[in-house]
Amino acid sequence: MLIDLHAHSHLSKGCELDPRAVLERAALFGLDGVAFTETNTQDGCDELFEIGAKSKVKVFVGLELLTDRGQYLCFFPKPELAPEPVQMWGSNREKPWSAAECLPKVKALGAAIIAARPFDRDSVHPAMDYVRSLNVLSAVEGYNARVKQTANDLAVEAAEALKLPCTGGSDARSSLDEVGRGATFFKNPVATQAQLVAELLKGDFWPVMAGELPRLTRPGEAQAARKQGGGGNKRRRGRR
Numbered sequence: 001m002l003i004d005l006h007a008h009s010h011l012s013k014g015c016e017l018d019p020r021a022v023l024e025r026a027a028l029f030g031l032d033g034v035a036f037t038e039t040n041t042q043d044g045c046d047e048l049f050e051i052g053a054k055s056k057v058k059v060f061v062g063l064e065l066l067t068d069r070g071q072y073l074c075f076f077p078k079p080e081l082a083p084e085p086v087q088m089w090g091s092n093r094e095k096p097w098s099a100a101e102c103l104p105k106v107k108a109l110g111a112a113i114i115a116a117r118p119f120d121r122d123s124v125h126p127a128m129d130y131v132r133s134l135n136v137l138s139a140v141e142g143y144n145a146r147v148k149q150t151a152n153d154l155a156v157e158a159a160e161a162l163k164l165p166c167t168g169g170s171d172a173r174s175s176l177d178e179v180g181r182g183a184t185f186f187k188n189p190v191a192t193q194a195q196l197v198a199e200l201l202k203g204d205f206w207p208v209m210a211g212e213l214p215r216l217t218r219p220g221e222a223q224a225a226r227k228q229g230g231g232g233n234k235r236r237r238g239r240r
Contacts, residue, residue: 001186002208003033003060003196006073006116006141006169007179011036011044012064015173019048022172022179023057029180029210033058033190035075035169037116040066040092042079049080060196064116065106066092067099070127073114073141073167074106077194082109096125103136112138112200114167119154120147131158138200142166143207145181167200168207183208 004026009019019036026034034057036048045061052059063074065085076082088105089097107113113136118127131140140159143152143166159166172178187204190196199205 001032001188001190002030002183003035003058003186003190004031004170004172004179004183005035005060005062005114005167006037006064006144006171006182007034008038008064008171008173009036009048011041011048012039012173017172017176019051019059020055021176023051023055023059025176025179026057027055031057031180031183033060034179035060035062035073035196037062037064037073037169039064040085042076042082043084045079058191060190060193065102066096066124067102068096068125069099069130070118070125071116071123072099072103072106073116073169074111075114075193075197075200076109076111077197079193082111099127099130103134107136110197112197114139114141114200115155115158116141116169117144117147117151117155117171118158119151120144121151122147129158131155132161134162137162137164139165139167139203139205141169141207143168143182143209144171145169145178145209146171165203165205166207167205168209181210183210 008015009017061079065072115131118131142156167184168182170182185206185208
């Protein structure tokens with residue numbers, strides 16, 4: 001079963017994608033589900049689940065939590081009952097929320113936590129090697145279609161060091177063309193939000209990449225990607 005575990009809609013600040021259009025695009029790529037991981041909020045999850053009830057592609061809801069030490073995808077069995085981050089930690093306008101404070105709390109609430117794009121230097125406050133010190137993670141995002149392949153490779157190495165599985169996702173937010181470029185292959189069927197969280201905690205899944213690799217700007221990166229067999233319009237499962 002293929003699920004894009006990292007996508008956005010108009011419910012995320014700075015994103016204008018219609019979730020219905022995202023699902024239609026996902027269906028064209030043969031995806032079975034899409035997880036909408038809106039930035040710092042799950043407000044609107046009722047709207048997303050309602051749309052999903054009328055779609056061939058299943059809808060799941062997560063939370064993309066931005067902290068002072070990286071981004072984290074958080075999935076609750078019942079997102080409609082989970083408190084909003086601003087309710088737990090107040091405003092983050094002056095300074096980002098503390099990963100050391102937030103992640104244990106989210107874990108205690110029953111969420112599965114995935115470190116997203118941890119080595120992406122183009123993101124704000126990337127986790128980098130801090131991710132290797134965390135013991136609350138269920139997985140590491142080993143393939144994010146929006147980041148350089150070298151950053152994805154470092155994420156896979158971190159996952160291997162932590163003995164954790166990797167996920168994949170498109171991180172679609174700017175254009176519908178981004179939908180379908182990354183996903184996660186689940187060994188077992190996932191029909192409900194609760195089943196998704198259970199499978200994420202279980203660990204039987206692998207990242208999948210599709211389409212062209214992210215643009216590489218430094219000569220050494222392009223050569224390394226060719227050696228790894230990257231590129232081309234094809235879909236393949238990544239390393240776990």
